[in-house]
Amino acid sequence: MSQAINNWQMDQKADLSKPPKPQYKSAFRILGSYAKPHRRTFGFVFVCTLIAIAAELLQPYLVKIVIDDNLMVGKNDYGSLLIISGVYLGLSLLALLFTYLQNNLLQYAGQSIVARIRKQLFQHITRLSMSYFDKTPSGSLITHVSSDTEALNQFFNQVLLSILRDGMTLLFILVMMFQLDAELGAYCLVLLPVIAIIAVAFRSFMRNTYQMARTRLSRLVSFVAENLSGMNLIQVFHQEKEQGKQFKERNQSYFQANLREIRTNVLFNRSFDILSNLSIAFVTWVGGKAVIGETLEFGVLYAFITYIRQFFQPINTITQQWNMLQSATVAVNRIWGIFDIRPEILDSEEAKKHDLPLDAVKGRVDFNRITFGYESGTPVIKALDLHIGAGEMIGIVGTTGAGKSSLISLLCRFYDVQEGSILIDGHDIRDLPQAKLHRIVGLVQQEPYLYAGSIIDNVRMFDPSISREAVIEACQFVGADALISNMKHGYDTRLSERGSGLSAGERQLLSFARILVFQPRILILDEATANLDSHTEQLIQQALGVVSKGRTTLVIAHRLSTIMQADRILVMRQGEIAEEGTHEQLIALQGIYEELFRHSQGQLGHAIGTVINTAVK
Incomplete structure (x- = not known):
């Protein structure tokens, strides 16, 4: 025995x-x-x-x-x-x-x-x-x-x-x-x-x-x-x-x-x-x-x-x-x-040797004439050239299928470009270890995913190196502290899978707190305020104004009010940048952006309502 x-x-x-x-x-x-x-x-x-x-x-x-x-x-x-x-x-x-x-x-x-x-x-x-x-x-x-x-x-x-x-x-x-x-x-x-x-x-x-x-x-x-x-x-x-x-x-x-x-x-x-x-x-x-x-x-x-x-x-x-x-x-x-299936995105030998301290990252991003398509022969992004300065806030708008989310996925290196290159502070992201790249680039998506576990663990993603105090500070920063304090067990409240029981806005607040504790140098918001009510959106806007300082921020916007104060706004169409400028400059152009802005202000809805009322009469 x-x-x-x-x-x-x-x-x-x-x-x-x-x-x-x-x-x-x-x-x-x-x-x-x-x-x-x-x-x-x-x-x-x-x-x-x-x-x-x-x-x-x-x-x-x-x-x-x-x-x-x-x-x-x-x-x-x-x-x-x-x-x-x-x-x-x-x-x-x-x-x-x-x-x-x-x-x-x-x-x-x-x-x-x-x-x-x-x-x-x-x-x-x-x-x-x-x-x-x-x-x-x-x-x-x-x-x-x-x-x-x-x-x-x-x-x-x-x-x-x-x-x-x-x-x-x-x-x-x-x-x-x-x-x-x-x-x-x-x-x-x-x-x-x-x-x-x-x-x-x-x-x-x-x-x-x-x-x-x-x-x-x-x-x-x-x-x-x-x-x-x-x-x-x-x-x-x-x-x-x-x-x-x-x-x-x-x-x-x-x-x-x-x-x-x-x-x-x-x-x-x-x-x-x-x-x-x-x-x-x-x-x-x-x-x-x-x-x-x-x-x-x-x-x-x-x-x-x-x-x-x-x-x-x-x-x-x-x-x-x-x-x-x-x-x-x-x-x-x-x-x-x-x-037998090998990942298409792998760290190269150069990436394994590459040493880019996180503290040294400034946040400059360069898209150098990139071309990308999910299937060969049908490019979603075509020879796009874009240069973003460190600490700059960029708003990205466009109709469905314009290539907005694909652009973000390439920066996160979920996919590799077929032509051109993407650089962060002059370093090709293909030469950076993926683990380090994902600490440099933080992503908040439209549908936040929460795991079965406590709020503390969900915010710090089960990383014990992140202290409880840092989690609480991040939640206070985005305005989620009041919500959590009203729960029976506070920050130790256990969530079910996908965070059922919380509204879309409450789940989004926790995802914002999650991204803050990891302190990324480049912050991406992919339609992150699309499902928020006006009060919660205001909280996010206030948090954004502070968190974007000193960070390069890319915001894919569903609501144009989210990006009106951006340093630059890009209007994408069919994988290309159709318009570029500040909110005032794009309104003055009276092009695609001006039409999107007019629709967002309810003018189209008002016109449709008038037609319906006339028909009823």
């Missing part, structure tokens, strides 16, 4: 930081690479299994000794019977103890491996580029992290244990049967080809039914995940009935696949039961004739019948694990399919 504990401690010291390179083509080789740090534990599992099986299979042999050497010869040696009974009890306890150790050790190793894979999978997904998430449904990723890793969990819980324990049991039973009577043992070997034919005949059909059920389950989980994330949209457009209909179709499809899988398993299991009963009847007939002819001892026949019963149990169990083995193989291939 102490040896097992030592093995566990050694296993925990293994390097779990990086997944092996996904160059393996075999699922077993991949899992084998993860099992290497636990090889001592698996060795101890093998020893425990060996002892447990031996203790269990020796029990019928002890009964055979009692029958042939005592009862059948009329020997009334109660002392010997008592000793054999004690040995039988000891073997039972020994089998129980080592089965317990075998299961616990195997579960420890298996759960450690699955936890390691799940952790590495999540870490790998979080490092992938935004372009991957643009193309991949979130429900599919949830399936990979949950269902696929659960399939691996079942592999270690059931499949591996069955292969090890039942495989060894089958081998030991054959040895014991030949030890008892070689002729009867040879008759039993005839069963092996029949068993193989049944297994092969069912294997392909069982694999297809199982894969069909897993595929339909994956679609069902993906559908549910997508609907839960968009529940507000479903309710607003009264799509409950339609979505319920689609869910019913997917659920019925999964139901039918499950029924087919169950029918296949029942038919397969009953086939083995029939074969088992026929074998027992055959052994009883052949062995009974030998006992009557006094060429075979009755105790040997009893032990043989017991072993033949046990002979089919491990075969049946192993074949039943075929589905799970297939599922684990598919899961490994799918998981390593994700590991």
Whole structure:
């Protein structure tokens, strides 16, 4: 037992930081690479299994000794019977103890491996580029992290244990049967080809039914995940009935696949039961004739019948694990399919060596004739040239699809430009480590995301290096302190996922406080005041006036009142800068900006109202 504990401690010291390179083509080789740090534990599992099986299979042999050497010869040696009974009890306890150790050790190793894979999978997904998430449904990723890793969990819980324990049991039973009577043992070997034919005949059909059920389950989980994330949209457009209909179709499809899988398993299991009963009847007939002819001892026949019963149990169990083995193989291939995906945005060797102290950043930004498109041949931004001075406040406006958010995404390096370059203080952002770039550039988006946790943790993003006092000061700065103080537990109030229970404006205030505690040199507000009421917007405007001092600030505006005091306002159209200047200069131009401003002042709404009133009259 102490040896097992030592093995566990050694296993925990293994390097779990990086997944092996996904160059393996075999699922077993991949899992084998993860099992290497636990090889001592698996060795101890093998020893425990060996002892447990031996203790269990020796029990019928002890009964055979009692029958042939005592009862059948009329020997009334109660002392010997008592000793054999004690040995039988000891073997039972020994089998129980080592089965317990075998299961616990195997579960420890298996759960450690699955936890390691799940952790590495999540870490790998979080490092992938935004372009991957643009193309991949979130429900599919949830399936990979949950269902696929659960399939691996079942592999270690059931499949591996069955292969090890039942495989060894089958081998030991054959040895014991030949030890008892070689002729009867040879008759039993005839069963092996029949068993193989049944297994092969069912294997392909069982694999297809199982894969069909897993595929339909994956679609069902993906559908549910997508609907839960968009529940507000479903309710607003009264799509409950339609979505319920689609869910019913997917659920019925999964139901039918499950029924087919169950029918296949029942038919397969009953086939083995029939074969088992026929074998027992055959052994009883052949062995009974030998006992009557006094060429075979009755105790040997009893032990043989017991072993033949046990002979089919491990075969049946192993074949039943075929589905799970297939599922684990598919899961490994799918998981390593994700590991095969490399992030498009990577730190270059130059970036790893680059040293740009955060305190030395001034905040000058240069977009040098950049061109970018999400798909090749269809540029969203075309040869844009823009130079922003350190500490300058820039407002960006334009119609939907003008390229405003794409420009910001390029500065945050969610994507790389296809032509040109983006510089911060003369340093190409591709030559800066991404971690440092994201400390230099702070982003507040239109839809702030809050995590399940306390307000303190949400503002400092679970970074313990940021003090509680700094969080409170940031919240006071943006005007969120009054809101938080009215909560029952104040700054320790726990928020649910996405901050449900808070208004859009309250969530936005917390996101402003979040950005302040990280002290970025370049601040980006991407439609950050679009969902705020007038009072909250006024609070944000007041905070903006102070926080933008000494910082380069880029504001994508939905409400033009947010950027009227900006040093410069850019009007974007079709990926280009159509107009540029201060608020007064752009109004004087009487161009795109002047039209946007006029609409924002309600002139268009007033005109429409006049038309409607006239029509009513």
